[in-house]
Amino acid sequence: xxxxxxxxxxxxxxxxxxxxxxxxxxxxxxxxxxxxxxxxxxxxxxxxxxxxxxxxxxxxxxxxxxxxxxxxxxxxxxxxxxxxxxxxxxxxxxxxxxxxxxxxxxxxxxxxxxxxxxxxxxxxxxxxxxxxxxxxxxxxxxxxxxxxxxxxxxxxxxxxxxxxxxxxxxxxxxxxxxxxxxxxxxxxxxxxxxxxxxxxxxxxxxx
Numbered sequence: 498x499x500x501x502x503x504x505x506x507x508x509x510x511x512x513x514x515x516x517x518x519x520x521x522x523x524x525x526x527x528x529x530x531x532x533x534x535x536x537x538x539x540x541x542x543x544x545x546x547x548x549x550x551x552x553x554x555x556x557x558x559x560x561x562x563x564x565x566x567x568x569x570x571x572x573x574x575x576x577x578x579x580x581x582x583x584x585x586x587x588x589x590x591x592x593x594x595x596x597x598x599x600x601x602x603x604x605x606x607x608x609x610x611x612x613x614x615x616x617x618x619x620x621x622x623x624x625x626x627x628x629x630x631x632x633x634x635x636x637x638x639x640x641x642x643x644x645x646x647x648x649x650x651x652x653x654x655x656x657x658x659x660x661x662x663x664x665x666x667x668x669x670x671x672x673x674x675x676x677x678x679x680x681x682x683x684x685x686x687x688x689x690x691x692x693x694x695x696x697x698x699x700x701x702x703x704x
Contacts, residue, residue, distance in 0.1 A: 604634050612628075628674060
């Protein structure tokens with residue numbers, strides 16, 4: 498590897514570290530065939546007092562990347578965090594069934610925002626941003642909401658739905674990146690990877 502890229506630190510040629518336990522982010526990395534390792538950090542994801550949703554996801558993405566990067570000097574670490582927002586209220590993962598019902602009742606028949614914070618870090622070098630998509634839900638009856646919650650799909654999802662699953666039945670439209678709604682803004686991430694030239698090491702990307 499060092500012969501292929503003379504003068505490049507060996508650590509930077511190792512696989513990307515994905516600081517996340519999300520199966521959806523893992524799916525995207527596998528689909529793009531970018532080699533990676535999983536190291537999910539343990540951090541407090543509670544919002545700060547009066548913290549705006551966009552500020553929350555950016556702070557948490559940067560915090561997750563920082564925690565893992567400290568344990569892996571010289572390695573590229575990528576982290577992300579996603580939340581749903583409506584009327585400036587943050588809708589994270591539901592704490593129970595009634596909380597999921599409450600969130601879905603709030604967003605049914607209207608548009609809401611999905612914010613995903615992204616951070617790529619190596620030592621003190623940090624590249625971070627927030628990408629936002631707008632999702633419009635179809636009107637749902639209480640019976641439909643409770644049926645959906647009964648599938649258990651909403652229980653570990655921000656905003657209590659999965660756009661790539663059963664939740665797609667209730668989506669009227671998306672403005673912005675579909676991947677951002679799933680939890681990883683791959684369009685902007687890919688542009689950043691190309692800008693930094695890191696794909697040459699990971700997938701032998703040609704000039």
